[in-house]
Amino acid sequence: MDFSISDEQRMFRDTVYRFARQEVAPLCEEADLKSEFSFDIWRKFGEMGLLGLPLPEKYGGSGANIVTCCLAGEAVAHAGVDGGHTLAWGAHTYLCAANIMQFGTEAQKEKYLPKLATGETIGCMGLTEPGCGSDAAALITTAVCKGDKYILNGSKTFITNAPLAEVFVVFATLDKEKKHKGITAFIVEKGYPGISTGKPMHKLGCRASLTSEVFFEDCEVPVENCLGGEGNGWFIALSGVEWDRSTLVSPFIGGHLYMMEKCAEYANQRRAFNRPIRDFQSIQNRIADMKVFLEAARLAVYRVAASKDNGVGLNPLEAAVNKMYLGDRGFQLASDAVDLFGGYGYIHEYPVERIMRDTKLGQLGGGTSDIMRMIVSRFMMM
Amino acid sequence: MDYQLSKLHKLLKESMERFCREEIAPAAAFLDTCSAQEAADTMKANFKRLSREGYTGLLLDDDLIGQAVAGEELAKACPATFLSALSSLTALGRMVKRYGSPKQQEEVLSELAGGEKIGAMACNEGDAGADMGGMTTTADYKGGRWILNGNKDIVTNAPFADFFLVLAWTKRDAALEAGTTFFLIDRHMEGLSVGDTLETMGLCGARAAGISLENCSLPEDAVLGGAPGVGWAQMQSAMDDIRIAVSVLCLGIGMACMEDSTRHAKAKKAFGKPIGLFEGVGAKLATMFTFNDIGRMMVYRAAWGREQFDPESPILSSCAKLYTTEAVEQIASMAMQVHGGHGYLKGETVERLYRDARFAALAYGTSEMQRAFIAKDTLDNFKAA
Numbered sequence: 073m074d075f076s077i078s079d080e081q082r083m084f085r086d087t088v089y090r091f092a093r094q095e096v097a098p099l100c101e102e103a104d105l106k107s108e109f110s111f112d113i114w115r116k117f118g119e120m121g122l123l124g125l126p127l128p129e130k131y132g133g134s135g136a137n138i139v140t141c142c143l144a145g146e147a148v149a150h151a152g153v154d155g156g157h158t159l160a161w162g163a164h165t166y167l168c169a170a171n172i173m174q175f176g177t178e179a180q181k182e183k184y185l186p187k188l189a190t191g192e193t194i195g196c197m198g199l200t201e202p203g204c205g206s207d208a209a210a211l212i213t214t215a216v217c218k219g220d221k222y223i224l225n226g227s228k229t230f231i232t233n234a235p236l237a238e239v240f241v242v243f244a245t246l247d248k249e250k251k252h253k254g255i256t257a258f259i260v261e262k263g264y265p266g267i268s269t270g271k272p273m274h275k276l277g278c279r280a281s282l283t284s285e286v287f288f289e290d291c292e293v294p295v296e297n298c299l300g301g302e303g304n305g306w307f308i309a310l311s312g313v314e315w316d317r318s319t320l321v322s323p324f325i326g327g328h329l330y331m332m333e334k335c336a337e338y339a340n341q342r343r344a345f346n347r348p349i350r351d352f353q354s355i356q357n358r359i360a361d362m363k364v365f366l367e368a369a370r371l372a373v374y375r376v377a378a379s380k381d382n383g384v385g386l387n388p389l390e391a392a393v394n395k396m397y398l399g400d401r402g403f404q405l406a407s408d409a410v411d412l413f414g415g416y417g418y419i420h421e422y423p424v425e426r427i428m429r430d431t432k433l434g435q436l437g438g439g440t441s442d443i444m445r446m447i448v449s450r451f452m453m454m
Numbered sequence: 455m456d457y458q459l460s461k462l463h464k465l466l467k468e469s470m471e472r473f474c475r476e477e478i479a480p481a482a483a484f485l486d487t488c489s490a491q492e493a494a495d496t497m498k499a500n501f502k503r504l505s506r507e508g509y510t511g512l513l514l515d516d517d518l519i520g521q522a523v524a525g526e527e528l529a530k531a532c533p534a535t536f537l538s539a540l541s542s543l544t545a546l547g548r549m550v551k552r553y554g555s556p557k558q559q560e561e562v563l564s565e566l567a568g569g570e571k572i573g574a575m576a577c578n579e580g581d582a583g584a585d586m587g588g589m590t591t592t593a594d595y596k597g598g599r600w601i602l603n604g605n606k607d608i609v610t611n612a613p614f615a616d617f618f619l620v621l622a623w624t625k626r627d628a629a630l631e632a633g634t635t636f637f638l639i640d641r642h643m644e645g646l647s648v649g650d651t652l653e654t655m656g657l658c659g660a661r662a663a664g665i666s667l668e669n670c671s672l673p674e675d676a677v678l679g680g681a682p683g684v685g686w687a688q689m690q691s692a693m694d695d696i697r698i699a700v701s702v703l704c705l706g707i708g709m710a711c712m713e714d715s716t717r718h719a720k721a722k723k724a725f726g727k728p729i730g731l732f733e734g735v736g737a738k739l740a741t742m743f744t745f746n747d748i749g750r751m752m753v754y755r756a757a758w759g760r761e762q763f764d765p766e767s768p769i770l771s772s773c774a775k776l777y778t779t780e781a782v783e784q785i786a787s788m789a790m791q792v793h794g795g796h797g798y799l800k801g802e803t804v805e806r807l808y809r810d811a812r813f814a815a816l817a818y819g820t821s822e823m824q825r826a827f828i829a830k831d832t833l834d835n836f837k838a839a
Binding site for chain 1: 455457458459463519716720728731735737739740747751752758769770773776777825828829831836837
């Protein structure tokens with residue numbers, strides 16, 4: 073048992089933190105306010121090597137392990153970078169590029185990964201549909217093989233990065249009767265005939281990431297763009313969810329740490345009744361709960377990451393526990409942070425308002441907390 | 455980074471689980487309701503069994519993760535026995551091992567490890583709990599001897615303990631940090647008397663009583679470690695161990711609740727299916743699992759930190775205590791709910807666990823004190839805006 077990170081990992085984390093703090097964080101408030109994705113930030117993420125972090129070096133990535141990816145996510149959010157840009161990064165790197173890395177053919181990897189690694193092209197993943205979210209296997213987007221093409225029909229929704237993306241990893245069914253065994257993944261390019269995206273949605277949080285519907289109308293996808301083979305889509309989707317429950321949630325830890333720092337600084341300087349508000353126990357209680365959560369959440373996230381790195385394999389119970397705990401408790405504490413700041417907490421210029429909105433996604437995206445509880449309880453009842 | 459238990463610790467867990475199931479668990483319900491004398495006899499027998507299994511020795515050893523691993527199994531089988539062992543070995547035993555003079559160690563440690571004798575730590579008083587400054591027990595130095603006077607409250611193991619570690623003022627006008635001292639006192643020392651056994655809500659097997667000291671005259675070498683005035687510092691170090699141990703108690707109770715609830719949720723049917731397949735019950739099972747799982751990581755992290763001399767380890771053990779003690783109350787309440795009316799009956803395991811669970815958040819540093827301690831540390835870390 074060893075809870076430490078290596079000196080190299082610590083240096084990497086600190087470097088990423090300094091970079092994000094100096095170069096990225098100052099641009100975030102306005103991007104969030106206007107719900108605008110910042111290509112400036114994206115370019116900087118790319119130059120820093122963050123967008124291709126887990127991809128092999130031969131495709132322009134850094135070959136980082138999962139703990140290192142989580143450290144980067146934590147560091148960027150700790151620097152004050154908003155949930156929108158960390159989410160855009162996560163969807164691009166872990167849901168799109170990492171799926172191609174894991175399940176793609178050599179030709180697919182050579183074609184797509186180098187540009188995804190630098191961020192020159194933006195990627196996304198489409199699983200959720202207007203009629204199915206938690207019950208993802210009920211998807212009804214269809215794919216039919218005709219000659220050297222698959223023809224896709226249907227629509228996807230809540231697809232992070234879709235309005236910007238050039239590469240879409242999409243799940244569709246070849247045979248609805250076969251249920252999850254009919255589900256197949258495809259790599260779809262923006263330029264293929266028959267694919268279109270909707271207008272960016274106005275979201276509660278993570279506003280700087282652009283999210284929209286994706287429509288397929290007799291969309292033609294070359295047969296060589298089937299990802300991972302026919303009928304293997306459900307397995308790929310579940311594997312993507314595994315990334316979701318480790319690397320993609322790591323910015324929540326950093327965001328919480330940033331929030332806790334801001335709360336502590338505010339409690340130290342703000343005065344009421346002739347003393348700093350840190351002297352009041354109700355303020356202290358919130359700070360203490362944030363600290364407990366920070367320690368616990370770190371353990372939960374890095375356990376999942378370390379298990380994947382060490383070849384222990386991902387324990388779905390641990391991944392679900394991690395996701396549920398971060399989502400539910402994290403949101404309660406973000407609400408506490410708003411309380412701690414009083415009226416200022418309700419105002420955009422102060423950081424905790426954004427964090428509370430961003431944090432809400434933790435209970436919804438990548439499997440709701442309700443679904444996490446269902447997963448855990450079903451395992452227990454076996 | 456590696457979150458897996460070592461092979462040795464996995465083996466320890468297995469053997470301790472078996473031992474506790476076979477030799478400790480059968481008496482757990484009896485300890486809850488029996489007489490004070492029966493409790494004393496049963497607990498003494500349990501200490502001998504624990505000694506044969508190596509658990510008493512383990513608690514005096516430096517393998518803190520091993521203590522947590524084995525302790526969880528004991529606490530799962532019988533929370534009261536765990537608490538009794540905590541008081542004897544984690545509190546008194548480890549203090550003597552860390553600070554005691556060679557003579558004190560020789561007198562106490564082998565008999566404690568052998569399960570032949572039992573210890574207890576006596577700090578609290580009527581007006582001294584969270585704020586030890588309210589303590590009134592004094593030790594006056596007269597003619598080469600220390601004369602102790604005062605009353606100690608709710609001392610776990612007192613009805614059957616053989617040794618006591620008693621905190622007293624040796625400099626009444628000094629601060630706690632400079633004016634307090636621990637004394638190691640044999641039960642039969644003249645001037646020490648043990649009060650009536652107290653009735654507690656839960657953890658009834660770990661009987662408690664007050665002790666009073668009336669002109670209890672002790673030789674100079676009764677001072678823990680020899681030099682007076684460092685009692686407070688010694689206590690802080692002990693509290694780091696004790697906070698982890700109380701967290702382990704919560705893990706054990708939490709696991710017992712969860713396992714009992716899962717068993718029930720599989721066996722009990724309503725509307726044609728096991729009740730655990732209903733979302734309301736399933737969510738409770740999942741929440742119990744989550745609390746235990748996160749709590750266990752926090753315990754291991756704190757124990758590992760203490761092994762590594764991590765300067766943050768007092769904060770980490772406090773975080774673990776705060777988390778696990780509040781979690782176990784909720785777990786026990788959910789377990790009761792899953793069992794329905796049957797869980798409310800005397801004699802049901804969850805009824806006992808529900809009462810046992812209530813102890814941890816108020817003992818060895820209340821949740822309020824943990825929060826104050828953790829918050830001060832965090833607030834001080836971010837003073838410069």
